[in-house]
Amino acid sequence: MSGSSDVADLTRAGSDIPAGRNLAVRGVFFACALLTVLTTFGIVVVLFDGALGFFREETLFGLLSGVLGGVLAGSPAEAWAALRTGLGTQVTVREFLFGVEWSPIIRPRSYGVLPLLWGTMLIVVGSALIAIPVGTATAIYLSEYADRRVRKVVKPTLEVLAGVPTIVYGFFALSFITPIIQRFFPGTGTFNVAAGAIVVGVMIIPMVSSLSEDAMSAVPDELRNAAYGLGATKFEVSTDVVVPASLSGVMASYILAISRAIGETMAVTLAVGMQPNITLNPLEQAQTMTAYMVQIGISDVSVGSIGYQSLFAVGLLLFVMTLGMNLLSLWIKGRYQEAYR
Amino acid sequence: MSDSYTVGDERENEQDGAAADRADGRNVSTPDPVDETTGETTPSIQHIADADTVIEAADLTVHYGDVEALKPVNVRLPAQEVTAIIGPSGCGKSTFLRCINRMNDMVDAARVGGELRFRGKNVYDEDVDPVALRRKIGMVFQKPNPFPKSIYDNVAYGLEIQGYDGDMDARVEEALRGAALWDEVKDQLDESGLDLSGGQQQRLCIARAIAPDPEVILMDEPASALDPVATAKVEDLIDELAEEYTVVIVTHNMQQAARISDKTAVFLTGGQLVEFGETNRIFENPENQRVEDYITGKFG
Ligand SMILES: Nc1ncnc2c1ncn2[C@@H]1O[C@H](COP(=O)(O)OP(=O)(O)OP(=O)(O)O)[C@@H](O)[C@H]1O
Numbered sequence: 001m002s003g004s005s006d007v008a009d010l011t012r013a014g015s016d017i018p019a020g021r022n023l024a025v026r027g028v029f030f031a032c033a034l035l036t037v038l039t040t041f042g043i044v045v046v047l048f049d050g051a052l053g054f055f056r057e058e059t060l061f062g063l064l065s066g067v068l069g070g071v072l073a074g075s076p077a078e079a080w081a082a083l084r085t086g087l088g089t090q091v092t093v094r095e096f097l098f099g100v101e102w103s104p105i106i107r108p109r110s111y112g113v114l115p116l117l118w119g120t121m122l123i124v125v126g127s128a129l130i131a132i133p134v135g136t137a138t139a140i141y142l143s144e145y146a147d148r149r150v151r152k153v154v155k156p157t158l159e160v161l162a163g164v165p166t167i168v169y170g171f172f173a174l175s176f177i178t179p180i181i182q183r184f185f186p187g188t189g190t191f192n193v194a195a196g197a198i199v200v201g202v203m204i205i206p207m208v209s210s211l212s213e214d215a216m217s218a219v220p221d222e223l224r225n226a227a228y229g230l231g232a233t234k235f236e237v238s239t240d241v242v243v244p245a246s247l248s249g250v251m252a253s254y255i256l257a258i259s260r261a262i263g264e265t266m267a268v269t270l271a272v273g274m275q276p277n278i279t280l281n282p283l284e285q286a287q288t289m290t291a292y293m294v295q296i297g298i299s300d301v302s303v304g305s306i307g308y309q310s311l312f313a314v315g316l317l318l319f320v321m322t323l324g325m326n327l328l329s330l331w332i333k334g335r336y337q338e339a340y341r
Numbered sequence: 342m343s344d345s346y347t348v349g350d351e352r353e354n355e356q357d358g359a360a361a362d363r364a365d366g367r368n369v370s371t372p373d374p375v376d377e378t379t380g381e382t383t384p385s386i387q388h389i390a391d392a393d394t395v396i397e398a399a400d401l402t403v404h405y406g407d408v409e410a411l412k413p414v415n416v417r418l419p420a421q422e423v424t425a426i427i428g429p430s431g432c433g434k435s436t437f438l439r440c441i442n443r444m445n446d447m448v449d450a451a452r453v454g455g456e457l458r459f460r461g462k463n464v465y466d467e468d469v470d471p472v473a474l475r476r477k478i479g480m481v482f483q484k485p486n487p488f489p490k491s492i493y494d495n496v497a498y499g500l501e502i503q504g505y506d507g508d509m510d511a512r513v514e515e516a517l518r519g520a521a522l523w524d525e526v527k528d529q530l531d532e533s534g535l536d537l538s539g540g541q542q543q544r545l546c547i548a549r550a551i552a553p554d555p556e557v558i559l560m561d562e563p564a565s566a567l568d569p570v571a572t573a574k575v576e577d578l579i580d581e582l583a584e585e586y587t588v589v590i591v592t593h594n595m596q597q598a599a600r601i602s603d604k605t606a607v608f609l610t611g612g613q614l615v616e617f618g619e620t621n622r623i624f625e626n627p628e629n630q631r632v633e634d635y636i637t638g639k640f641g
Pocket residue numbers: 405408410428429430431432433434435436437448450593
């Protein structure tokens with residue numbers, strides 16, 4: 001310590017704590033946070049701009065550079081032409097959202113995204129039909145029935161299941177689920193919606209069960225005891241007290257799981273196929289929005305072509321859907337939270 | 342014959358003897374055995390006529406893991422009276438209460454020994470369904486804990502799970518009247534039970550407990566979270582409940598025990614039931630020195 005004076009020296013100058021360190025630490029943390037925000041922002045900008053290129057023939061950057069090039073070359077006509085093509089409509093939003101034919105690469109071209117949306121919806125509904133009941137039941141079991149030792153084993157196991165790379169699930173569907181389906185329905189092809197829905201369903205069970213279990217465990221024991229004290233069975237306590245009291249968290253887990261199913265890519269690309277198809281038959285092949293994006297990503301369409309641009313339009317739609325789901329889950333959590341105190 | 346007894350302090354140091362007693366298969370309803378170490382008779386539970394006895398503990402013990410929370414308890418609680426259980430914190434009052442309707446089943450670490458008889462039947466027998474037991478024994482907890490449901494649904498819940506298909510509206514009204522809450526909530530039965538004040542919530546919990554018409558109502562410090570006005574209301578209520586029900590109430594508050602109970606059981610540190618008897622006598626003239634010290638505030 002500085003000096004030998006009897007008065008305590010509490011000033012910065014007198015302390016041996018390096019003054020600069022605090023600021024530096026703060027700066028590093030801030031830079032990291034900023035990087036994340038900027039990255040997210042950059043992705044959104046690229047997505048929007050690329051989608052603009054799909055609907056308007058030219059991205060905002062392309063438009064600006066065309067016009068600027070004309071102006072700099074001293075040719076107003078060139079600039080005007082660039083502006084006109086840049087603002088011209090290539091695909092109407094209406095055709096994109098409501099058209100029932102999707103063929104942006106192969107002529108005759110058409111740009112209705114509904115077949116892809118339909119494929120995604122089939123996977124979402126099918127996987128939700130599996131994951132919601134199984135995941136909820138698992139959560140109730142873990143929270144209300146399982147004794148501590150079982151929970152200690154099962155919960156981490158489920159979380160491992162959530163960590164398996166999704167491409168592994170895809171191979172699992174191809175090599176295990178589809179053959180079983182084929183045994184029961186011999187005509188089924190290698191790619192089919194059912195296998196995809198099942199495997200995505202299995203994939204999102206841990207999400208439902210783990211988040212729901214967290215919500216259920218947070219229900220205060222006082223409520224359980226109130227019901228037990230009235231002579232409720234364990235099942236009645238679970239269904240009448242625990243589930244209603246944790247409903248906001250349980251619903252949020254469903255929505256996050258559905259959001260995950262919407263965005264799921266590798267497993268459905270492998271299992272469901274590459275054929276846009278509006279069908280109700282789960283044994284047929286189809287194509288989800290994500291699988292289409294994989295297809296374009298690995299194909300040889302040239303940058304700037306409409307096939308390439310369609311990638312951004314589909315990506316934007318996907319982004320809006322998952323964002324909407326996440327906002328919905330936040331809203332539900334905020335709106336219905338604290339049913340108990 | 343007096344209907345009270347006292348347990349000597351010596352008992353604190355004779356767990357081994359008590360364990361041996363149990364190993365012998367000693368039945369508490371046999372005539373008073375003589376304590377080997379002191380020559381003193383151990384407490385008899387024969388004093389109260391059988392017909393009046395609803396709850397009877399016979400060498401009832403509870404361990405949480407290796408920790409002994411209740412030393413062998415022998416007591417008979419009479420019907421249609423209020424029995425108060427008092428004693429310092431951690432002496433096992435709640436533990437004893439939870440034995441009566443087997444709420445201890447929910448505590449993984451809890452192990453119960455001896456017998457707890459409800460109308461002569463040991464509730465810890467293999468063939469007893471705790472769910473059926475709890476439908477005969479209602480419980481009110483320390484912290485008001487209404488379900489996050491409407492006032493009506495809170496009161497109706499116990500009847501619903503029992504499959505009651507009579508006039509539910511009438512039963513709900515009856516229970517709310519019984520809990521002295523009807524006039525305050527009759528116009529807002531559809532509103533959440535959580536919107537009531539703490540005192541109202543606790544009376545709602547009492548209504549919920551009495552709606553299925555149990556024989557016994559257990560209360561664990563039901564007024565400790567309430568203000569004096571709400572406490573007074575709950576105390577009045579307990580008085581009325583005793584006309585119909587057998588009430589066992591745990592309380593920290595000795596004035597409250599003196600005011601509302603007919604019988605008092607005093608537990609002291611170590612999970613020992615030290616004295617049981619008429620409330621008036623216990624408070625005016627306790628037989629046990631430690632009970633006197635506790636009641637007069639010398640310790641506890
Ligand atoms: N779930 C439990 N696990 C382990 N020990 C417990 C548990 N519940 C109670 N105990 C112990 O058993 C003893 C008696 O507890 P109990 O809750 O019955 O006391 P109490 O008389 O009701 O106290 P209070 O007046 O503070 O409510 C205490 O020493 C306590 O630490």
